[in-house]
Amino acid sequence: MVTNLFRMEIATRDALLVWEGLGGSYGDEKLSLYRRNPSGGPPEERVETFVEPKSWEREWEHFYSRVTGHSTDLRSSIEESLNHFSILERFHQEGVWTG
Numbered sequence: 001m002v003t004n005l006f007r008m009e010i011a012t013r014d015a016l017l018v019w020e021g022l023g024g025s026y027g028d029e030k031l032s033l034y035r036r037n038p039s040g041g042p043p044e045e046r047v048e049t050f051v052e053p054k055s056w057e058r059e060w061e062h063f064y065s066r067v068t069g070h071s072t073d074l075r076s077s078i079e080e081s082l083n084h085f086s087i088l089e090r091f092h093q094e095g096v097w098t099g
């Protein structure tokens with residue numbers, strides 16, 4: 001059986017951010033934050049699950065339209081960009097990224 005799984009990891013000195021899932025009608029997407037425990041031991045873990053999101057579908061449609069030459073638009077919408085930056089800002093405020 002073949003399974004398509006998307007997984008992206010972003011690691012810093014103090015944390016690991018993992019975004020994974022099948023997306024759309026195939027399953028949930030999950031965003032996990034693992035924060036390093038300064039005294040050793042297991043990291044602090046926080047998980048958010050997104051049920052039936054449309055981001056994979058939009059990404060695929062955008063990619064396909066670019067590859068087939070049906071679109072030359074490389075930009076995301078302003079709302080999508082603001083959403084991405086708000087997630088990063090929240091992690092920055094929580095001390096995940098210090099730079």
